Amino acid sequence: MGLAGLTHISTHGAPLSHTASMVTSQVSSVFTARALTKTYGEGDTAVHALRGVDLDIVRGEFVVLLGASGSGKSTLLNILGGLDTATSGSAQWTHDGAVHELIGADDAELTRYRREHVGFVFQFYNLIPSLTAEENVALVTDLATDPMDPGEALALVGLAERRHHFVSQLSGGEQQRVAIARAIAKRPAVLLCDEPTGALDCATGVMVLQAIERVNRELGTTTVVITHNAPIAEIADRVLRLADGRIVDSHVNEHKQPASALSW
Ligand SMILES: Nc1ncnc2c1ncn2[C@@H]1O[C@H](COP(=O)(O)OP(=O)(O)O)[C@@H](O)[C@H]1O
Numbered sequence: 707m708g709l710a711g712l713t714h715i716s717t718h719g720a721p722l723s724h725t726a727s728m729v730t731s732q733v734s735s736v737f738t739a740r741a742l743t744k745t746y747g748e749g750d751t752a753v754h755a756l757r758g759v760d761l762d763i764v765r766g767e768f769v770v771l772l773g774a775s776g777s778g779k780s781t782l783l784n785i786l787g788g789l790d791t792a793t794s795g796s797a798q799w800t801h802d803g804a805v806h807e808l809i810g811a812d813d814a815e816l817t818r819y820r821r822e823h824v825g826f827v828f829q830f831y832n833l834i835p836s837l838t839a840e841e842n843v844a845l846v847t848d849l850a851t852d853p854m855d856p857g858e859a860l861a862l863v864g865l866a867e868r869r870h871h872f873v874s875q876l877s878g879g880e881q882q883r884v885a886i887a888r889a890i891a892k893r894p895a896v897l898l899c900d901e902p903t904g905a906l907d908c909a910t911g912v913m914v915l916q917a918i919e920r921v922n923r924e925l926g927t928t929t930v931v932i933t934h935n936a937p938i939a940e941i942a943d944r945v946l947r948l949a950d951g952r953i954v955d956s957h958v959n960e961h962k963q964p965a966s967a968l969s970w
């Protein structure tokens with residue numbers, strides 16, 4: 707999506723002033739976080755995974771979170787996805803005009819949020835090897851309110867022909883694409899991917915990124931992809947760079963690249 711016109715939106719460092727919140731709501735902010743911190747442990751052994759993160763992600767945006775190992779990327783994504791909670795600060799998720807607090811929500815609310823609205827893709831695919839690709843996707847669509855047909859989800863990731871193959875017969879890249887089909891088949895509002903190509907070679911990784919790119923473009927799903935691999939940032943609308951628990955840079959890709967142009 708062409709979001710170059712949105713550069714005026716503050717992504718870090720700015721307080722949530724009246725003006726900022728008005729601008730944000732005009733462009734349909736999906737996620738808003740302010741002064742988010744996360745500390746694991748206490749005292750001498752405390753680890754400050756997030757040290758005050760402010761961010762806004764707008765509807766339909768494709769964001770890459772880039773940063774070295776240990777910079778806080780997974781912690782941030784897990785908080786946005788309702789898998790973890792923050793130590794302090796605020797994070798809101800907006801859907802159909804309603805603002806939902808993620809920090810302070812109870813377990814039942816977070817579970818419902820994840821189940822209905824969030825698609826997750828992780829480095830390791832967590833598929834059931836003794837089921838076919840289609841059966842793995844159907845495990846999710848059977849529970850969803852308005853799901854896609856599993857075959858449609860598999861077609862979106864380029865696996866229409868493989869739908870009846872057992873997972874154990876598929877390559878790593880194909881398995882990851884099944885995992886993406888599974889994540890998007892319930893038509894989630896957001897797709898959160900943590901190092902989706904971390905276990906894959908470049909050629910295979912590109913196909914996985916093409917599948918994610920297509921979901922973002924064709925379904926308009928707000929998408930966040932974590933990577934420590936800088937070339938992958940080229941495919942984003944916007945790149946947020948994390949270092950030591952802070953967002954240290956945010957820039958819009960004026961010349962966003964298709965995944966097919968990448969190599970690493
Ligand atoms: N459950 C945990 N307990 C203690 N420390 C953790 C835990 N999860 C993450 N950390 C620490 O928080 C920091 C940020 O981790 P993480 O968000 O996983 O970084 P990244 O995804 O960028 O590699 C690291 O120092 C990591 O060791």
Ligand SMILES: [Mg+2]
Binds near residue numbers: 779780781900
């Ligand atoms: Mg991580």
